[in-house]
Amino acid sequence: MSMEIPSLPGGPLSGVVASAVEYMVDAGQRSVLFLDIMRQRGDQYREHVSQTAPHVLQYAAELIMDGRKLDEPVNYALVRIIPPAGVELDLERRPFIVVDPRAGHGPGIGGFKADSEIGVAMKAGHPCYFVGFLPEPMPGQTIERIARAEALFVEKVISLHPQADGKPCVIGNCQAGWAVMILASLRPELFGPLIIAGAPLAYWAGVHGKYPMRYAGGLLGGSWLTALTSDLGAGKFDGAWLVQNFESQNPSNTLWTKQYNVYSKVDTEADRYLEFERWWGGHVNLNAEEIQFIVDELFVGNNLAAGKIEMSDGRKVDLRNIRSPILVFCSKGDNVTPPQQALHWILDCYADVDEIRAYGQTIVYTVHESIGHLGIFVSGGVAKKEHAEFSSNIDLIDVLPPGLYEATFEAKGEETTSSDLVVGQWVMRCEARTLDDIRAMGGNSPEDERRFAAAKRVSELNLAAYQKFVQPWIKSMTTPQLAEAMRNLHPLRLQYEALSSQNPWMAMVKSAAEGVEENRKPVAKDNPFLAFQEQMSKQIVHVLDSWRDSQEALSEAIFLNVYGSPLLQAAVGVDPTSEPSRRREMSPEHRAMLKQRIAELKAKIGEGGLREAALRALLYVGSARGMVDERSIEALRQVRREHGGARLTLAEFKTLVREQFFMLLLDRDATLAAIPKLLPDDLNQRRAAFAAIREVLSASEAISGERADRLKRIADLFGVDSGETTSNVAPFDPKARAS
Template sequence: MSRQAGLKSLEPSANYWSVNFAQDALAYWIDAWQRSVLALDVMRERSARYQVHAAKLAPHVLKFDCELVMDGRSLPRPVNYVLARVKPPKGVTIDASKRPFVIVDPRAGHGPGIGGFKPESEIGVAFKAGHPCYFIGFLPDPVPGQTIEDVATAEAAFLERIVATHPQAEGKPAVVGNCQAGWAVMMLAALRPELFGPIIIAGSPLSYWTGVRGENPMRYTGGLLGGSWLTALTGDLGAGKFDGAWLVSNFENLNPANTLWSKQYNLYANVDKEAPRYLEFEQWWGGHVLLNAAEMQFIADELFIGNKLSRGRLATSDGTQIDLRNIRSPILVFCSRADNITPPQQALDWILDIYSSVDDIRAHGQTIVYAVHETIGHLGIFVSGSVARKEHDEFTSNIDLIDVLPPGLYEAVITPKGAAGKDSDLIEGEYLVRFEARTLDDIRAYGANDAGDDREFAAAARISEINLGLYRTFMQPWLRPYMTEGMAGAMRQLHPLRLQYEIFSNENPYMKAIEWIAKCVRVARQPALESNVLWQAQCSVSDAIETSLNAYRDMRDTLLEATFHAIYGSSLLQALVGLKADAEEPHQPHPMTAAHAALVRQHIAEIKRRVSEGGPREAALRALIYVRLPEGVIDERGFNLLRALRREAGKGYTLEEFKRVLREQFLLVLLDEQRAVAAIPGMLAKDPGLARRMAAAVHRMIDAVPLRGEEAKARMAEVDHYLEQAADETEKGPADNGRKRPHAVELRHSHVQDPRGSKH
């Protein structure tokens, strides 16, 4: 046989291909039909769960047992919010000395519970770290007449109860504000700073105008709709209530590929394993709640379109200004580059709105930490198990470290524990978190508005006020009398997001047989192989549909952005709405008040007078700050050693005392580095025995986390000399604090800006 004939005999025959294709076609047809039935049954079950969930008095999706502590409806200014104590699961031991964690869920269209949606969640990691845990949630229907300010008053009462319940806890409650709850928590913390420990705001938009051109066009929506008059219309059509389903619709419109295709296709394609996850998520996603029309109008006018919170223009009903600079607790901002609802600019640029520099942050005694995830989406910030195991776990286990960080701006950088090498025994959990000093330029690097952008959004806010005034004058008076609660309820039931649950419910006669057919299908299930050519064709078609919808989204977003800039970038329109020439200047952070400037000056003078006060404990902290300052990095290894330093110091400090002393020593080094360091020998000499223990502790801490830079090493050599000098002079007599510093070490002094303009 020739070579050519031999090769030909090895090629699959036409009959072979036809037989295999027929087998694939039959297998795929059976599989596709079965998947269709099973997917319909999942949709039927989803509708059944929706009806059961909606019928509950207080529906939520918490996976933890809880008990009611306070009902907001019983307060003098009643609201539909409640405070619940979350019960720890079996096997979890709560440490009564640890600060409680309070999870506040967003009221942004969905029901409560997303903070405890899974065992691995914000609540789950708080329990893992041994903290008592509380949850602030809400009922589906608002109390008639309640306002955003009433809600803030209720949450203050909740925190007062928690503080009173845990008098033995080291520190005030740590409060987690998710998404829209973030701005609510920040508003309350500015009004009642004494109630708060560290604040974690996750995926929370605080600077609504800010963004990067060509990305995340949701911020243009208010201007393109002509302002908040549509919010007022929706509230009037709801007989004084705003349907949260419209907010959910806005979220879904951002990603039409997922909304119109991918979510349902993934269920259909992977119905054998996808159903539990799909049903669990849809129970929360479909739990739509209501807001009072006045509440939603406040959110739209003051925050979404007005952007008044971060610019210091928001006030309470009695005229009290809500100034975020009043917050005294450390603030940890967690956001993601992949979040198209709260991109990093909206999560972080409020810092640029209210502070002019890091020195300004320090002058206000503020500590701000931020962490930026690279890939997780908006919902993943709250529900992703991987985020809970890494970011939320690290934030929770290091909450006391965050609470004692010196004033300033830091970025939380999380790395695997294995990279720490021999120091891994000082790390709790699987990751090492370190806090690296940053400047405002690091925030600007994520993107920010220019003067033209701010002017356009200011014009949109003016147009919104005009259109809202026209609506309230000419349409609202005759529309409101005709809208009854019955009509509003019927309209809510016909909302497309609610209607889909009705279509697939057991009330639909065509769905009654699906449950029985699905049981039969599960018994005789025959999934097709992934090598099936028709299965592969199905995947290709799905990818093409998703790609097409993404292309449509990109074109739509580009058009919407261009339209916004074309309308509100018009000089004529800006002049017509009264924008003056000074509006062309970039937004400047609101200046420090005269009273606060005087207080800062007094505080600086008082701290500098105490440069020689304190003993070996304060001297050890001061020496560590001086040595580590050039590196600008603090991590949990050093903090765990500081815990040991507190214990070794004898009496020890409470957390509040330790925080006060650490911050004071930090500021002393910043304000007058030479005098602060020169005073160390005299402070050590006040208690020779304790001084020797503190000197040994300082060396252990430096050895455990080695120094990296040459300047830090030079400073350590200088500190070593002082420690040795203190030991020698303890034997000889009182130390001379006024002697000159022995080493000719060139130092780059850090400064805090005095309100008068001079530096210290």
Template sequence: MSEQKIPSNALQDYWTDAAQRWVLSLDVLRQRGDNHFTHAAMTAPNVLTFPVTLVMDGRKLERPVNYGLTRVTPPEDVPSDPRKPPIVVVDPRAGHGPGIGGMKDHSEIGAALAAGHPCYFVGFLPDPVPGQTVEDVCRAEAAFIAKAAELHPDADGKPIVIGNCQAGWQVMMMAALNPDLAGPIMLAGSPLSYWAGVHGKNPLRYLGGLLGGTWLTALSGDLGAGIFDGAYLVANFESMNLANTYWSKPYNLYAKVDTEAKRFLDFETWWGSPVLLNAGEMQWIADNLFVGNKLAAGLIRTSDGARIDLRDIKSPIICFCSWGDNITPPQQALDWILDLYDTIDDIVAHGQTIIYSVHPSIGHLGIFVSGQVAQKEHAEFVSFMDLIEVLPPGLYEAVIVEADKVEGERALIKGDYLFRLERRTLDDIRAFGVNDELDNKRFAAAARVSEINLGLYQTFLRPFVRATTNETTASFLRETHPYRLRFASFSDRNPAMAPIKQAANEVRAHRKTVAEDNPYLALERIGSAWITTWLESAGALRDAMTEAFFLNAYASPWLQAAIGLGGEQGAESRRAARDLKSEAEAAHLRARLEHLFDKGGLEEAFLRALIYIRLPEGTIDERGYNMLKIIRESRKAGERLDTQRFKDVFREQLQLVALDADRAMAALPKLAPPGSADADKALKALHLMMSARGAPPEEGQRRLAEVEALLGATPAQAEAPEVAAPRPRAVRKPKTATE
């Protein structure tokens, strides 16, 4: 067996390539630094790939803010349908600048435009309006949504709102204060229950307790002369993944510098442009959300005393999260449901429709920027918002599967995926992992310690800090923040980078790449993998130590007693209070439904029977809904219900069947008398619907036979016609291979 010899020139080839990659990587960092300053010099910097036009300037509102509503100009080959409700994408202001919701052709905005919806984008300027508050921003967003609705009076529904990360909880607050304003609300990677998580994971939730609370937030705001630098937030995000920040990301650029440069620069333009917040805004967020966890508990009130209760939201709520997200894990995205409700009946009584979807692996940023996620999850959600609107109150999971793996009728599936909604219970949410009472008491103790430390800082240190701080010192601190300093160091502002630019041009002119089978290149990759593993281990050790400190320190009975949380106090006080207003509304709804069992005609009879037959399955998928639309559209324009009335009737019949199925079916012959033309039409439509997903299960077949008997069916009426396929959904092609 002969030994494989290393070519004599292998080392020389490797060192030539390695040196050239080093020069090119430094030049990319130089370009990143220049891009940072160019981007920062813009009046309204963003990373949108779509052209927009300003519609409403938040600075001109009664309570001015640095936000604005813009309309996205669709491509010429993808016109907007004026009948479709507008979609408003709200970007997060969590340290970075705006544009992530439309950073690529395949994105949230791209999916909205491809589906034919008019699209709007809510972004913001780098500097806040002096004195603006989180409440002011929520009021501005309400004004933006109202404006979008006003501009589309012929739309079949209210504006659909997508809130990314921080914008998600802000949109939820807006919707709680304005429950009749928006249509479906989609939250992408948005935390609403900040204490939630599981042991051994989610270390970010311990950070407030580890630092002794939010007094450091107050200190940062005072050092900034009333301004909180978003660079602190970005630095926190980067510190979570040591391996990616300090090795994997820069090494990936170095290893693939010939092909990776554009993608790296595009992303870093957004990632490397931190914005500013008013110190009061950041303090409110830290006190009430990050550490206080007051949103889901209904403990937040507006300046005029109104309580913000998420149970007041009437719009369907879609929560999209991921197991790969270490910033907003599924527990933080979903456990607000457990904070507010004890049973599914409570959700139904409040008239709320909640849908969730959990991606198996994508990271936090991938929820917004991944092209694959945009083409699958975002595209499917956008395409079936009208289905989501007619769902009865309750909890559902959205399941998106490849169409090729689906049994049964394929003609009614639009695109490459089947969109299905399956009923869930609160136990399904609990199965993701929840805090026990001891955990909740620990976090309550951390929140109380935070209040004490903040009070001590405000009393003893704040006067001194403010007396020694001014705009000049604050500006100096921002410019010398390590996060910003690295951009200045690797840019044309640094004279030492001039030779790098010249050398990079020479390298590009004489580039010599090393062969993939070069043994020294293999050693480089092995070394990189070792460094990555070491940094991941160091990060895991740090996180374990952080968790151990938090769990032990804040579980101390001595500490809890000293801050007034001894005995049974603490965790229970964070549960949302009884909602008498919603209970009264639910009682009123039941009273109104009592008079509707015998009311209606063909449409009501058909929808009631369909719901009754399919209800035991606990699932709704796009095939049945697409067939429902085909049946509706087959009727003459004068006999057809308009879209909004159709949605109202569908939801009404769902509520009637859920309230008393026996009574609802007993009244069916009054809506469509047996043997009448209406009964014949209802039966024909029902059999078409049954063909959409194949034969129903045994209980569904029994119920179908029951309905046929009630409507006086004949054997000949049991045959279903051919299924017509819906028009395929428009899909835009990516602009470049990297998208």
């Protein structure tokens, strides 16, 4: 397609006419190239869905366990990620396991790019494994059966790394996040730190005016529609409906921006767009039992944090049983899993931070200011920052004393103190927080809780009516062939099929695109018609966003008014005058166990040696700052390397940290007063230990204020000068004990 700018007798066209012709040539060529990209997208879709095990991992992988061959078969599999050339793994470091979400799309998003969760973990030296799935579920597959299969996968990884310095770190993305949390509550002994990224755990939580997806269940009358869709699928739920629900949250991007971005940058954007669409169009199916559990127990029922989910053997899912550190990653820009839905389970489970500690839990959260839901998993910038820091500092997180923390990140610069102790380009800190910090993000009022409770009850009634009066008829009329035809005719699938090479008209597009590429004439960037095009695009986005905002406001108003009706609430068994609280009380069994543990720790206050005394001192002085800095942990590692002594495993060190922390928490004065009894008589040993303590504490900033006062108290207990440094004392022996 070659077009020359025409000219008039006496010279070429100029001014507005010339700009218009130049723009029309470019626009025509871009239109042809855009259509050809759509053709490639359709062909790519057909090729992708024809594969037995389609995925978008950018890494080679080795199959370790095939879930289809288990006694209770599932369509999940465990693979080992083979590191690319130039990446060296440390087999003594804890392995990472990335579990991808089965929320309508196929697997691989956690390893979608080199800068990904898998990529940054391998760069940090960790062996990596991936849990993915096939497009079709196995007969009889349930969420509980998948959990048991994933437990076997984790056990297998543990057996492959007997020398690792800790249990596997497991990353659960989106829907996989709640699945990992359920499994970790049932099998806490299998897990190292958990990274829960963009995963909803408190499904009713939110604030007015935002995040309308939480109202969807109530507006549709509950989960009867889920059952109907599964029945029309002959016992399978088409994941394309989940993808469509996601797309409906941002119509301007779905209907315009995503395509316009390709059209406007057609010479450079094709590869990135096609790469993403390969995953976005890879829809998968779920069994009816799976999706019904998800909707009834989680999204409408909100039973996870309440501890009301029960397994077939009678065990209750209690998130307070998790013993591994839990790192929750969420974003204010995520309209699918806003911070409230990611974090308010903590408010449901605990009265305060002391209760978190009483369960021995360490919870770390970080809130991104703007990234969207998918960006949490696919953004290279997020991978290079947050996920890279999580991977590099996972041991720091694992040894944090129990409590609630927020992970913050500060860019490393020339002025950064002890920058040689920082891994990567960011300094990670874990700052102590209280439940009030989470409450400050906003949440439901008692009136809102009653509204959602009423919606849950309406859902149960509607589902029961559907199952009794309608479901038998639907099942008898739906054949597997009819169900398959309806899946193939889903609008999201048709948009790929219609523009693929199967459409005979697209053959002409391909031929025309080849001609355009040979004679491409991009418009000048300062062309006024190009500027007008951009302005029109912004107007279209504005109109679609305004329409979305009006629909969301209307949806919220309908939900709040319908389910806020005292008459409706009373009719379905919700007391309109109650003050509902979802927070659970500590069980008598746990209180008894806690009482026994407190007695044991108090009895051990006077036991130990120099190692216990030094760690006790570090915790006492460091707690005055209310945060833990990665530089302090790296300084502690260096002290251990340089001064030798019997090396503790990470698990042993973690146990020691927790014991000393709880002793200080239970009776600080008695715990500190016992320090001289733990110290050796050798003054040089005490001076060396104190100097090492000072070195660790000063790694991130100068010691001042209350920390300086506390350090002076420790110096008195050690019987040394508070100004001691490692430069003027001999190395200490951590094994040294009092005479």
